[in-house]
Amino acid sequence: MAEFKKADSMLEWFDQRLGVVNFAKVMMTEYWIPKNINFLWAMGVLLTVLFTFLVVSGIFLLMYYKPDANMAFDSVNYTIMQEVAYGWLFRHIHAVGASVVFLIIYIHMFTGIYYGSYKKGREMIWISGMILFMLFSAEGFSGYMLPWGQMSYWAAYVITEIFGGIPVIGDELVVWIRGNFYVADSTLTRFFMLHVLLIPLAIIGGIVFHFYALRFPHVNNEQGEFFDFDEEAEKYKAGDKKHSKVIPFWPVFLSKDVFVLGVFLIFFFYLVFFHYSFAMDPINFDKADGLKTPAHIYPEWYFLWSYEVLRGWFFEIAGISGKDLGLMAFGFANAIFLVMPWLDRSPVVKPANQRPYFKYWFWLMIADLMVLTEFGKLPPTGPNAWVGFGASLTFLVLFIALPFITKAEAGKVKGKK
Numbered sequence: 001m002a003e004f005k006k007a008d009s010m011l012e013w014f015d016q017r018l019g020v021v022n023f024a025k026v027m028m029t030e031y032w033i034p035k036n037i038n039f040l041w042a043m044g045v046l047l048t049v050l051f052t053f054l055v056v057s058g059i060f061l062l063m064y065y066k067p068d069a070n071m072a073f074d075s076v077n078y079t080i081m082q083e084v085a086y087g088w089l090f091r092h093i094h095a096v097g098a099s100v101v102f103l104i105i106y107i108h109m110f111t112g113i114y115y116g117s118y119k120k121g122r123e124m125i126w127i128s129g130m131i132l133f134m135l136f137s138a139e140g141f142s143g144y145m146l147p148w149g150q151m152s153y154w155a156a157y158v159i160t161e162i163f164g165g166i167p168v169i170g171d172e173l174v175v176w177i178r179g180n181f182y183v184a185d186s187t188l189t190r191f192f193m194l195h196v197l198l199i200p201l202a203i204i205g206g207i208v209f210h211f212y213a214l215r216f217p218h219v220n221n222e223q224g225e226f227f228d229f230d231e232e233a234e235k236y237k238a239g240d241k242k243h244s245k246v247i248p249f250w251p252v253f254l255s256k257d258v259f260v261l262g263v264f265l266i267f268f269f270y271l272v273f274f275h276y277s278f279a280m281d282p283i284n285f286d287k288a289d290g291l292k293t294p295a296h297i298y299p300e301w302y303f304l305w306s307y308e309v310l311r312g313w314f315f316e317i318a319g320i321s322g323k324d325l326g327l328m329a330f331g332f333a334n335a336i337f338l339v340m341p342w343l344d345r346s347p348v349v350k351p352a353n354q355r356p357y358f359k360y361w362f363w364l365m366i367a368d369l370m371v372l373t374e375f376g377k378l379p380p381t382g383p384n385a386w387v388g389f390g391a392s393l394t395f396l397v398l399f400i401a402l403p404f405i406t407k408a409e410a411g412k413v414k415g416k417k
């Protein structure tokens with residue numbers, strides 16, 4: 001170990017031991033972000049804040065929650081909601097946060113698609129983002145089971161049942177996941193462990209990796225413009241802030257994010273205090289009963305689109321049953337976003353409105369997801385079933401067509417040059 005000089009300040013003392021000055025430079029004051037980005041680029045920071053809210057409110061809930069099929073329902077609905085001081089507040093923050101985090105994830109994800117932020121060089125950012133999406137989905141699903149109400153129970157039943165469709169091992173797999181032949185106490189305790197320990201740890205790892213992957217290709221911008229970050233940073237450091245195309249993460253970029261965050265928090269706490277019921281299904285205020293199936297079972301709003309892709313196939317085609325077709329479509333829908341960087345064959349990084357074909361594809365895809373979400377909550381009978389089928393088929397066709405559409409678009413752009 002080199003000999004240490006006596007430090008003149010506390011900062012120097014820490015710097016000698018932990019290199020904090022350099023660390024702050026790399027992470028904040030000399031972490032360069034493009035200038036031409038809008039409020040949609042604040043969604044990542046909003047997600048980080050929401051995840052923190054979920055962890056903190058979850059820790060408070062954990063002090064009173066009982067992971068036992070006989071006690072879970074009462075520990076949530078009586079102990080936490082009525083007996084513990086401000087227990088209701090932590091539950092509302094947790095439930096509203098769990099719902100709103102998906103709204104922001106979807107905005108963040110579709111911003112990435114709109115601006116082509118998954119293209120060459122940024123694949124790892126996209127893939128780590130999709131892994132985070134899957135982890136949040138697992139976290140949302142496992143958490144929904146914990147209050148042990150009727151919807152917790154039956155949604156868990158339906159979703160675990162889906163694994164039964166996997167050839168050969170399906171039936172055994174369902175029993176393995178549930179820890180029993182039906183959804184039971186063993187199911188509750190393992191999902192509790194996943195919800196409070198394993199998945200949050202994986203999410204933290206996922207976020208660290210996502211941030212790390214962002215450092216190399218750098219953040220995209222509104223025009224998809226490529227420029228030399230080092231050169232632009234030198235301009236900024238030399239005082240030519242006006243002509244430099246970058247700004248430092250701290251304090252310039254983050255101050256803009258804090259403004260967006262402030263507006264968001266007004267909306268968030270309005271929901272927490274005045275409109276929390278949207279995040280809590282009324283059927284879930286009845287205790288789980290394995291002998292009483294609710295008339296109509298559906299998942300939380302953020303899973304409705306993929307649930308509708310699953311349900312949309314209700315008749316046999318070419319000897320394959322509707323159930324099997326639905327399962328295949330569901331598998332496709334859940335995997336397809338992951339390979340987005342390779343489905344888009346056009347190398348041009350531009351916002352969708354400047355891409356001749358992709359702009360139609362993008363808005364059609366959003367409209368289709370909205371239809372799927374809307375019909376995913378309705379009973380799948382009569383015309384509803386046919387709309388569900390049409391929207392589910394449209395989803396598959398859109399993604400199968402994407403490589404061809406974007407290839408043709410690339411040809412058109414080249415031709416113009």
Ligand code: HEM
Pocket residue numbers: 040041042043044045047048105108109112117118122125126127128129130132133136207210214218219220221
């Ligand atoms: C859920 C936890 C997530 C957190 C905390 C997070 C955080 C961030 C942050 C802070 C940024 C940089 C600034 C910004 O564009 O907002 C970012 C960028 C990005 N994220 Fe995420 N993200 C998450 C999930 C996702 C998901 C689900 C996707 C979709 C697959 C995704 C894809 C991307 C992409 C493509 C970028 C680059 C944007 C660009 O270069 O313009 N992220 N993320």
